[in-house]
Amino acid sequence: MTVTSVSGPAPARPSAITRFLHRHEGWRGHLLLAPALILMTVAIIGPMWMTLMMSTWTVRGFDIIVTPGLANYTAMANNPMFPVLIWRTLEIALTCTIVTVVLVYPVAYFLAFQTGRSKAIWLLVLTLPFWTSYLLRVFAWRVVLGNEGAINSGLMSLGVISEPLSWLLYSQTAVTIVLAHSWAAFAIVPIFVSLEKINRSYLEAAADLGDTPARRFWRITFPLSLPGVVAAFIMMFVPTMGEYITPIMVGGPDSMMVGNLVQAMYGPMANWPAGAALAVVMMITIGLASLAFVGLNRLVQR
Amino acid sequence: MISLRNVNKAFGRVQAVRDVSLEIAKGEFFSLLGASGSGKTTLLRMIAGFESVTSGKILIDGQEIQDSPPHLRPINMVFQNYAIFPHLNVRDNIAYGLQRLGTPKAEQARMVDAMLEMIALPGYGDRRATQLSGGQMQRVALARALILKPKVLLLDEPLGALDKQLREQMQLELRSLQRQLGITFILVTHDQEEALTLSDRVAVMENGAVIQVDTPAGLYDHPTNRAVAAFVGSMNFFDATVHGQGDAYRAEIAGLGPQRLNGQAGARQDGARVLVAIRPESLTLSPTAPEAPQPSVQGRITARQYMGGRQMLHVAVEGRAAPVAVSIVAQRGDDPWDGSEGRPVWLTWGPGAISLLDAE
Incomplete structure (x- = not known):
């Protein structure tokens, strides 16, 4: 047998960068991450570091004294207003997070299990309110909740009440309602995704092993959707904790949140270091609360 | 024991199962053999209760079950992907059906241990389901179904995901387990060799219809039509x-x-x-x-x-x-x-x- 060598064109020699990237898989990932990482370092870590630094400074008259110290923190600890404010903020954020997650879970369930082919349309419908600006939505709520608003005038014309429910607008209730509505889509999506991910054969297996639909929900569906519930908690809790526009627009004197005070410190009160210290305390509170959610999830999941 | 009478299933205009009538005896190892799309899995899912029948009857011990939901049927199933619950350990997976029945805890533990012994995985009770290999999951799925002592065990391509050697070993084990327990097994497979090795009788399916029902030797030696002859061997x-x-x-x-x-x-x-x-x-x-x-x-x-x-x-x-x-x-x-x-x-x-x- 004769062997004829068939030689095509010689293989092109790859460039040094190509060869390096071909060999080192890890670097390919790093290279892809680089733009976002650089942006995050500059735009997040930087300002956070500055805030942390500034929180150790103090203000005397119109001057900022840059000698580091804990004066802002001790002042906060000694002023009873701050714990009250932080508790109230926590209360509002937690209430609207819990209420929203509970209300939104069945919606996400419906989306994941019931809709079939119209899923995309339903998702679109659910995000419809978010096509308008945040401010417009808050204004719309003023129209709904106000003394002359849809709810009050509706109830009065039906004769259920004789004068407008004054606690509806400019109150903590109003802030909670508006916040819950504003962030609802952020709660639906993670729950929907975690429900959608559940392998349908687990549900069939549970039914096959004798579970009624209700039992199966509590033994299989709900535990498997918990990561989504926790994600929904965090996705809602974090932004609502930092809210300051909604309390201004629909809140009353009893519904000022920490965000409002931070804003005031940086604005009219011109005490940036104190505002920075408050922001740091907020970050720690949010961090701890989020950790608690994650820990709770671990505990349930074992 | 289990009878299918003129069972039909249509998905819209697609007729997935056509007029299937079968009598399967108690303690029989029965296989539904066919290429993908032949309707064998749909038929199995109708017996389990995951698909409704378009027309026809399914009877167990003379009782019509075609309209009862899956959790009320004395039938258990081993799923193709095993469907081992990922958030539970092996013990809780196997005991899943027992927990609902209110069997005492000590009795449950004893039964699970016996099952683990039977599937040759003693001491695996506290493992997480996600730590198991394919062959181990397959055994756990089997134990989870068998612990309920069903009248009929359905197996949907249970060995499909295993490699050749493990598959042959599991075939032997399945066969001896079925002999030992005397439970009716209905197996769905596209692997003619598997069907011939394991079964007492085989129903060959094509286009949603059963085209021949016979013993493995009967199918091999006396195929009644070209499709069966070509598909088997x-x-x-x-x-x-x-x-x-x-x-x-x-x-x-x-x-x-x-x-x-x-x-x-x-x-x-x-x-x-x-x-x-x-x-x-x-x-x-x-x-x-x-x-x-x-x-x-x-x-x-x-x-x-x-x-x-x-x-x-x-x-x-x-x-x-x-x-x-x-x-x-x-x-x-x-x-x-x-x-x-x-x-x-x-x-x-x-x-x-x-x-x-x-x-x-």
């Missing part, structure tokens, strides 16, 4: 015409010549076009013309496939486009067929080698 098909009448029937087979028929012609008319099927291992080869009056034909070897224990020789004969496949036992040492391509050869066959099928 390999087969040579020849066009043929039936001639004669009374007891003196013969077939004129393209490529093989005339062949006397011993009552196989049935009620076929003189001149009827039929299909003759001969298994590759029912043919023998000899390098010289046979002396005996047995039928033979001369051909030429065109190709040879060595397959370890056996080898397949392809023999071109006159009057037939495709070569005839002949399977023979491979010789150790000096193989007389080594390098035999192009050599003339005589094909012979016995009177029992021929199956007569209707031509399409």
Whole structure:
């Protein structure tokens, strides 16, 4: 047998960068991450570091004294207003997070299990309110909740009440309602995704092993959707904790949140270091609360 | 024990299962064999209760169950992907069905331990389900279903995801487990070898319909139509015409010549076009013309496939486009067929080698 060598064109020699990237898989990932990482370092870590630094400074008259110290923190600890404010903020954020997650879970369930082919349309419908600006939505709520608003005038014309429910607008209730509505889509999506991910054969297996639909929900569906519930908690809790526009627009004197005070410190009160210290305390509170959610999830999941 | 009566299933305009009627006996190992899309899985899911029947009845011990939800049927299932609950450990997976029944905790633990022993995974109770290998998950899925002592166990391609060696081992184990427990097993598979090895009886499905139900030997030796003959094992098909009448029937087979028929012609008319099927291992080869009056034909070897224990020789004969496949036992040492391509050869066959099928 004769062997004829068939030689095509010689293989092109790859460039040094190509060869390096071909060999080192890890670097390919790093290279892809680089733009976002650089942006995050500059735009997040930087300002956070500055805030942390500034929180150790103090203000005397119109001057900022840059000698580091804990004066802002001790002042906060000694002023009873701050714990009250932080508790109230926590209360509002937690209430609207819990209420929203509970209300939104069945919606996400419906989306994941019931809709079939119209899923995309339903998702679109659910995000419809978010096509308008945040401010417009808050204004719309003023129209709904106000003394002359849809709810009050509706109830009065039906004769259920004789004068407008004054606690509806400019109150903590109003802030909670508006916040819950504003962030609802952020709660639906993670729950929907975690429900959608559940392998349908687990549900069939549970039914096959004798579970009624209700039992199966509590033994299989709900535990498997918990990561989504926790994600929904965090996705809602974090932004609502930092809210300051909604309390201004629909809140009353009893519904000022920490965000409002931070804003005031940086604005009219011109005490940036104190505002920075408050922001740091907020970050720690949010961090701890989020950790608690994650820990709770671990505990349930074992 | 379990009866299907004229069961139909339509998904919109697609008829997935057509008029299936089956009687499966208590303690029988029954298989539904078919290619993907043949309706076998849909049929199994209807028995389990995951699909409703469009029409027809499903009975267990004479009781109609086709309209009861899956959790009320005395049937359990081993799923194709095992469906082991990922958030529970092995013990809780196996005890899943018991927990609902309110079996005392100590009794549950004892039963689970016995099950773990049976599936040869003792001490695995506290493992996370996600730490198991495919073969282990398969056993856990089996234990989880069997602990409830179902009347019928359904298995949806349970061995499909395992590698060949493990699959053969699990086949043996499944078979002996089924014998030991005496529970009716209904297995869905596309693997004809698996169906033949495991089952007491096999239903071959095509296009949603059952085309033959028989024992493995019956299917292999007496396929009643071309699809079954082609699907189970390999087969040579020849066009043929039936001639004669009374007891003196013969077939004129393209490529093989005339062949006397011993009552196989049935009620076929003189001149009827039929299909003759001969298994590759029912043919023998000899390098010289046979002396005996047995039928033979001369051909030429065109190709040879060595397959370890056996080898397949392809023999071109006159009057037939495709070569005839002949399977023979491979010789150790000096193989007389080594390098035999192009050599003339005589094909012979016995009177029992021929199956007569209707031509399409």
